[in-house]
Amino acid sequence: MQDGKVLVIDDNKSVLSALEILLQFEFKQVATIPNPNQISSFVGLDTVDIVLLDMNFSAGINTGNEGLFWLREIKKKAPHTSVIMMTAYGAVDLAVKALKEGATDFILKPWNNEKLLATIKSAYLLRKSRKEVQDLKQKERHLKQVINQDSNYIIGNSKALNSVLNLVRKVAKTDVNVLITGENGTGKELIARELHRTSPRKNEVFIGVDMGSISETLFESELFGHTKGSFTDAKEDRAGKFEAANSGTLFLDEIGNLSLQTQAKLLSAIQNRTVVRVGSNKPISVDIRLVCATNCNLNQMVNNGVFREDLLYRINTIHIEIPPLRERDNDVLILADFYLKKYGAKYGKPSLRINANAEEKLMGYRWPGNVRELQHTIERAVILCEGNVLKPEDFLLTSNSVISLEKGPETLDEMEKLMIAKALEEHNGNYSAAANQLGISRQTLYNKIKKSNN
Structure with a gap:
């Protein structure tokens, strides 16, 4: 029955x-x-x-x-x-x-x-x-809403930030490829999400990929997918990130960390708007909005022969440069107040405030880690403070990522950070070249940098 x-x-x-x-x-x-x-x-x-x-x-x-x-x-x-x-x-x-x-x-x-x-x-x-x-x-619509939800906000009203947001609003209406650049911690992914949120694709999925964390051996499988049996661990057919982002936005972060070999594969997919799964010869059409981001100087990398000029032209139809926090005027205090309320509520200290001297200290700091560093600084101060007023001494602003060359490193960790920083500086931010100089893999270098920034 x-x-x-x-x-x-x-x-x-x-x-x-x-x-x-x-x-x-x-x-x-x-x-x-x-x-x-x-x-x-x-x-x-x-x-x-x-x-x-x-x-x-x-x-x-x-x-x-x-x-x-x-x-x-x-x-x-x-x-x-x-x-x-x-x-x-x-x-x-x-x-x-x-x-x-x-x-x-x-x-x-x-x-x-x-x-x-x-x-x-x-x-x-x-x-x-x-x-x-x-x-x-219905489940797909719900999943897209969940995936696209983001608890982070773009906070600030400085002229520099508003200039970026005005450009975002103009570009969002189109489907052109966008390259977002800026220092670490400036909020490149937030801008990418804002592009998606204000675009005609806002009801579709936003897929973000950290290119620096993908090894070269898994690059094609992760981005283009694979078929069952195409390699040892391929136990079933699997769609890659390009297919997953179909009709939506694909955000490729840390694009400057790709090797020349993977750059060529990526260029082919972007040019043809098709992907071929590993183990297959059938091209699959994809309809995506492509947004890339990096803290590297790609033009300098092109001159040095470590980044393909044709790939740069493909991803750089519109270039959005995110200003560092030190160039955003009073946004420092606006962001500090936002994170103070956020972490005050989280740690059961809702009545906290920052006094004038502490505000002056925050405004006078250069914030090499930008918004991410400010966020961690406020959270640490909220956790450790004993009163209701945060004073200058509550904010520890000696960045772990900045080491005085005159003083020299005092620990093995500091020595490692200094060597990594110098290698990246010598190779204009190119991870592959820096890793080769240091005698480690690009993946190991990337993991060490991630660990030191946490």
């Missing part, structure tokens, strides 16, 4: 009785109504899986127009319900017309029970499929 609900609509009581007896052993719920005017008052019409609808109700009229009218009414109220038309006056043109209006199938009276049941069961399976598709679409 199928776990479904069937509704029979026919003005012939013998037909209603016969179908009710036949179907009661096949479906859990069978309902009948003798008058189509009762359709509008039928409770739970949209929960009905199958409707068997007669095409003629008035005596002497065999055109089927009545049935077509009620078919349209049912589809308005229950668009996903399967409707099977019934008539004793069969005509090909009438059947075609019913199917065009949304009917699932057409049955002639008198019917053959086996054929009738086969038709109804097929219609029930179609209804189940439609419902599953509808449920999947």
